[in-house]
Amino acid sequence: MYRLTCFELDKVWRKRSFLLSVAVLLAINIFLLWYTNLPNNETPPLSAYKAVEKDLQHLSEAEKKSFIEDLYEDSKGVMLVNDILNMQNSATDMGKELGKKTMAENPGVFEKYYKTFTSGKYLKYTDSLEQEMSLIKEIYEESEKVSSYGKYLKDIKDRKKTLESVSVFQAADQNSFSARNITKEAADYQDLSAIKTEFYPSKGLTSAVSAQATDLLLLLLLFLFAGTLIYEEKEKKLFLITRVTPAGREKSIIAKLTALLIQCFAMTFLFYGVNVIFFSASAGVGNLLRSLQSVAPYMGSDLQISLLAYLLLTVVTKAILLFSLGAFLVFIAIIGKQSFLPYLAGTGLLAISSLLYLFVPASSSVNWLKYLNPIGLLQTDTIYGGYLNFNLFGYPLSRLLTSWVILGLYAAYSCFLAVKAFLTSRSLEISKLRLPTLRSFHPHVNLCRHEGYKIFIMNRALLILLTFAILFGYQHLSKTYTLTPAETYYQNIMTELSGDLTEEKTSLIEQERKRYEEAFAKIKSIDEMVAKGKISMEEGENIKSPYYSETAFYPSFQRVLQQYDYVVDSGGKFVYDTGYLLIFGLSQSSRSPDLILFTVCIIFAFSALFSMEYRDKSWNLLAATRRGKRDIYKSKLLLAMAATTAVFASGWVCQIIQVARSCPLREITSSTMALAQLREMKLDMPLAVLLLLMALLQILSLFAVLMVTVCLSDRLKNHIQTLSVSVLLLIVPLILNEMGLTFGKWVSLLPLYDCVNSVLINHGLAINAGYLAAAAVLLAGGILTLRKSASK
Template sequence: MIRNEISKIVKSPYMWGVLLFCILINCGILCFENTEDFSSSQYKKVWQQFLSEEKNLQDEIASSKDKAEKYKQNEMTDKEKLYVRFAKELEAVSTYNDYRQRIQENAKKITLFSTFTEGGFAEKNIEKTAAHFKKMKMVKVDAEPSLGIEKMFSTVTGIVVLFFVLYLGYLLFVRENETGIAKLLYVTRFGKRKLFFAKLAAHIWGTAVAALIFYGCNFVILRERYGIGDLSRSIQSVLAYRSCGSELSVGQFLILSMIILIFIMTALAIFIDCICILGKRALISIMIFFFCIIGCVLVYVQIPMNSNLNWLKYIDPAYCLNAGDIIGKYVNINILGEPVSYPVVVMAVYFLLLLICMICGMIGFSKMKEESRKSELFNFAFMKNEKRFLKGHDSLFRYELYKVRKGGRVSMILFLFLIVSCFLSYQSHLIFNDEDEYYYYTYMKQLEGEKTIEKTNFIQKENKRFQSLKKKQQKFMEEDKVEDLMILSEDLRPVHGFEKVVERNNYINKHNLHAYVYEGGYVKLMDFSKENGILMTLGLLLLTFSLCSVFTQDYETGQKMLLQATLLGRKKMAHKKILVSIFIIVISFGIIYLPQFITFYRLYGLVGITEPVGCMGIQSGMEMPIWLWLVLGYVIRLIIMLAYSGFFLFISNKIKSAFVTLTVMSIVIIIIFFVRFSMFETL
């Protein structure tokens, strides 16, 4: 039976297409992604030059620091960052023995949880850390390139593998149920339980093979881009894994990390199987999986290191997919006040997940009834609207909308995304980037509205006051009056915020404008911030899920040939489907951006919305009213969503499979989101 289930995977042409697509996505990101300020060729060249000439380590460290300082003065950022990184790697090798000898003093630094917990855990953790490294033999470290090893277990690769594992779960547990083959399989002499374990074994096999393929590609690409050095050297030679508490070579580290990663992937594969069994259909299964991903990402992003819930962050799949950190860094986790090794906790948690999901999946599979979509929905709707359908009544639009609503679960999707959108947009109070922004906002609230002589006099008066305070500050500095300076600094705290007010006043005078408008709220609605990027990504995902059944549903249920043979014909059917899509797009647009606008209105109001855009300091289209500027911004976003929807509908009509379409487009969107998120982190 296991061999038969594996053959279903291997003989599926869509599986090979999805696998190839995922490999290309992963390899493309590894080849073109560059999170450093220097290129991989520069990094590899520097290391090759150092290793070929056998230079003295201390001399090379000093030389690299000098070069970094020289390039900094010449504003050559890429070369500066390159030699800073190179010097760090060499220095880590040079000072490793001292680092180990001082381990008892800096034990707090090398543990991630010690300083953030209450009670006796911190003390126990420090003692355990010091004792562990005291027993550990001194290892020899060698100067070799580190970046290739550090990037080996990329989180992006883990995400791509998970999507492929999800597709395997669909093939094994959902596809047969949708096509009706499950009816025959359930009545065989082997029974549902043996069939479940056969599918489970095939899924685990596919997961392990996929992980080996993807990370094998990573190994080859990173070896060519950055170099990986001698695999027999100790893992402590790698800069990021300097604090590793195990006596491992780099090769052993890669093998052990791969074993742990496959184990984690296996647990997640069984979790996916459980989702597929409970979801029964492709769309519902992917929706559940998608919201699980959102939960993991929120835990990973929102829980800080110093939180009492930080242990959740470290067992989160979004963190554990970088398997190198599990054994490459020495970490103890607080379990009931006792420090427990991080790898032990991870293995225990995912073994428990594996066991629970296996039991739940087996129970669910044994009780699962076939959910054949073959014409059940169509027959019901056809019998109910037979006369109208055959006569070409105008209700065809409503019929198409009904199919999408019932078969594609669009109402449920829109409601769930509305909850997520409200959660992301909610803001209980004003948030400022810094103290200066707060004082700038305070001044602008006093000045908002039409420009008057009183407001001009107020600005001049405040300007004179700050000039006087600055003169006093200079005098106190010359006289070394520290206490007076501290008192005066409190009065000078708003000065930088007021300087922005003066700049705005000069701008208004220069361009003959007549009103003061605080731009913070309006700009936050329209700028290219991370928050707006998340909302746009959420909007594209909403369109992906809500539109996937518009065309693919007819192919998967076998209705396509019958519908095209009716009096209405192919063209009218396509027109109605496009109208349904536009209707869904407009609703989706409101779901994504209306909660944000309501939050903005509640916090900022619409003060000055009829004033020219130039009053906010925006140069382009200065005479345009702010309300029109906002409308144009939202129209552009709507056009982007329409363009994406057109592309998505074209792809779904060509692929003809809801699951493959969802998988491909979701991978693209989520990878774009992670790349965009990493860009904001580096800015």
């Protein structure tokens, strides 16, 4: 029996295609974990949670609570200053009056946090005020919830006492489900008063456990493994031989199911282990030996276990459920004659489960339909991290206990069906289903059209390219660039100054300068009065409050003065530079997310560019002459480059459109020297030329990615192998860089793709030229390699 089980595992695990599939799915899993947790205007990055965890690491629980409360108060104060300045910068009198009213309703707050706001030192963990406020508010609410765990237990006891003390309720409804549920709840939580909580942000742990993408990928892997257990022997008609042997029936199916069980446990531990490692490195998971109730979303659990035990329970539960589904797929594969039937049946079962989970209300009397179907059982965070009792004819029945029983029944019944079908089924071969074709294929006379049809239609690259083009467009067009009050002021004055210097513009700048000088002089005189004791500190702050509002945008005006000094000295033009800085990547996060998406698009669209001909053994016909083969290679490469350029252009144009909506791009023919950040490059050229140059370098880096992919496709001659190796070489370093392991950046093409930022921030023009040379070498080497292959 042991040898049979090992044989069944070995039959699948030794296949290179299966191992590469696991590697690809793992890489996709990491990519989706990263992509679904990308920050936006209000969502903080994962690194922010990691930084908070680091600050809390050596504090006691009382110190943690005090630290978080101080952070929350400070963030609220800074946000109030931001709101007041926004109102005072309003073009309407109503907005200005509302600003004064808000300041009066919060006395002293504006004065206290004004300097902090103008200095920008309030951004401790993120890059924007909205992200900072969102992060601190989330952590504050979690901290308050965890710290009040004792009160939570007391409320449960009080509900029971209230139930017992109200005699009218006892007489009328003591046998109702509500009364019994309250009594059972109090009994279940009775022994939890000794639990000690230890607070850390919950983002990392909850994200690692509740990753729906991971569950989906595990289901895909299950479909692949379960079908292989049966269909390989059906295709080769081996069942006609093996079933007549002594171990050909009972022991064979038991070995197959045992192998399936091992596979489910191994893959679940592998994928969720990767999840925990990823979020531990990027967001932090805290001390895994602390109690389950230390995590705010799981505070309602009545289990006295650690987080490590919770993770083990989660993985075991998911593995058993996957085994149950896998045994059902094996049953369908045994009785079915077509290879697609298990996939169809499995998809149908999961679709029905999803509909039940989505549309059955959690508070209904039949909520067991929601929580006890396969999709509901996959949500282990609600099973072990929450508390719920089902209404069974007026008696409360624990969801946790019921879930375990149902899970066991699923596994037992699926195994029973698979074993019985294997022992009695006579469907021992596969029948191919032939569908009528609506239209036959007519080869194109033009070679490029013919190759384009094969690549984009037959190989479905067009679907992938359109999907990513829409994704890029949506990603950039849905991104909002929130202007702070200071930026709004800067935009208003710079759009008015835009262009050549005139007497009117000089007069405007001098008036603004004079206004600020008068306000600062008033503040200085009030400070002198306070120092001499003529007025109190509190009175002084109240008098200075209007002047604080007057000088709030002085840092932005200093940016105007920098441009004014440059224009006077060099005779250049005023340029509102914020939009250009956004496009050049100097005022936002790394361009790594864009490069990762483009790389994924190229790999999935073109990893079969040459291997598709080896798969179908078409080269025997297509390569009848050397020139014919060279022309095919040339056509394929040109089509792939054109498609890559089109997808890049879609994202690039959408980005420029969205930036221009918030930050107008004027004076595009002005010199790059007009932008203070770009003067360090010492490149005097029109902004339009630099934009075009940046786009060309980005396209060049994408062509280098494409060349690596297609050369691997030509050399490995296998789609899955090309996909796997390309992901490992081109995507993994970028994801490692996003996780904080910056060495990944230097073994990728990111410095070239983020060329302007690389020149200014990293190591100057020389390093960027080195990456440009590396990309050129990749392109030239790839072309020479393909020419050599085409000449064989």
